[in-house]
Amino acid sequence: MTETLHTDPAMAAHSKAFEDAYQAARVARRTLYSRAVAYAAALVRTQLPEAATLTIDAEERELHEVLDAKGNTLWHAPSSAGHGLTDDITDEANCLLSDTIPFGSLAGAARWKAAPQGLPFRTIALPEALAPRAADHSALAVRQSASQGRAMVRASEESAAVVHATIGPGLDSFAIDGVSHERETRDRIRAAIVNGGYAWPTGRVTVTVESVAARPLGSMHDLAIACAILGAAGHYGPNALTNVAFIGELGLDGRVRPVPDVNEAARSAIASGCTIAFIADDDLSTIDVAGIGIYYVENLHQAVAALQGFDRANS
Template sequence: MTETPHTEPTTAAHSKAFEDAYQAARDARRTLYSRAVAYAAHLVRTHLPEAAALTVDTEGKELHEVLDANGNALWHAPSSAGHGLPDGITDEVNDLLDDVIPFGSLSGAAGWKAAPQGMPFRTIRLPKPSAPEAADRRALTARLAARSFFPTPECLAEVHAEWSPGENAFTITGLAPERTRETRDRIRAGITNAGYKLPDGALTVAASGLLATPAAATDLALAVTILAVAGAIDEKALEKVALIGELGLDGQVRPIADVNEAVRIAYASGYRAAVVAEADLGNIDVAGIGVHGAANLRQALTVLDALASKK
């Protein structure tokens, strides 16, 4: 921009206002690119922790390659589609590129250098991750698991939940087939409406020995085990505590039929504590086991935390 001196006050004021706005726009564009690259780095490193640079097709506004610090390809379009980077992450990065590339000045404000493939490909150097981000990525690349048990007339059935990075998925196995989808939808809604979030990634819940058990009675055990995987509660808090109750779509813990029998079986199996629906407390007369009521999922976790602190 060439500056032109102005002496007339009104003209000078307009000129100064324009120059300030112009500079602010240039600064905003630099900030936009910086934050877009930081966001893209976060998305990609969630699945490819060694990512150090991206190659993008600025004409197609698409991610072309993910490179490590030595320039080796960790991911390459289209041959790596669906591997290394989930398609959902690739789509999100492409949407980001589609939003920012039209702002121009890719070699100036953005600092994107011409790639070895030649134009329209450019290389974007990713910022170094902070220590907390590196720790988060290490956690995200690990498989996480938790388990609890539910008393049934036949056995102490195990509920095992496992999370791994990847495309978002939520699967429950071990329930009667006609009740699996209904239970999954109820658990998802109950967790969300209680103020929690299912972890991003692949979540698999396996319930062994529960095919003959009324599905709703296992809701509390399923939900709490999932939340242990999500980090909402320490998995150790689930040890030796029976979890018995239906979960409403609103996150409320509801009473179940034959709760007294379920608590009796838990006690006979060596359990000395149980969490049930608050409304079920008056229906239990089993001696020797501490029975604690919870009106909702959040209260159930509070009870479990309190019990764990006494162990």
């Protein structure tokens, strides 16, 4: 969107509210599409477990073709009717597409590519099948406490980590206590916040990690720590962080980067009681976990905009 400078306070407030709502809608749209793809994959793989790619007719809003990882056709409409996929599965998949596509043109949706047959056919790679659950992956969930100026980040019980972000008086500083970490971690988070369009909080910014695990802090915790700091700085209210997990590395420019083993991390978030997880937009084709709502974000600003929407909705 093109940003317009408004000097009138009332108009500026309307502009900011619209921008926040627009960003939240973009996040919700990507989430809807990703969950629709995951749902369709689960439906199709009940009868075609090797399914790797779907082709749809975007105008008719119907499933057109199912391919395996080598590009071989497993099912094709209408010639395969009654074979490979039963009518009830194709009908449910078509209903899913009919409900999803009206929420926005697939032309602007990431990873919905024009099919070799040409438009209106579009193709989408399905998420990978679930891998065996790893025994030790952490997924930080952010929860804001009632005490002013303090945010709490809590990991799943599997890693038993709790992170507090506080902003106190004193000379400007940033410290991460309680767990070993590289200096680059602090530099990366600070740069991501500033380059993401937020002023770095004045005073003593302290992140304290309480963990029984002896592992160093990983980059997958960047997004959670940054959101905790911004929550403590007042960029969104205490009602935003109800069972919300954040799984993502931050780039110096504030972009959210994918992390290895995102599925295992999401399962850990579920185990800790989280109902929503924020992950990198680039992890859309990788995530394949049921039982938790997924919000895909490209950058830190989108994450905060969504949290501001959560706060208003829960107030």
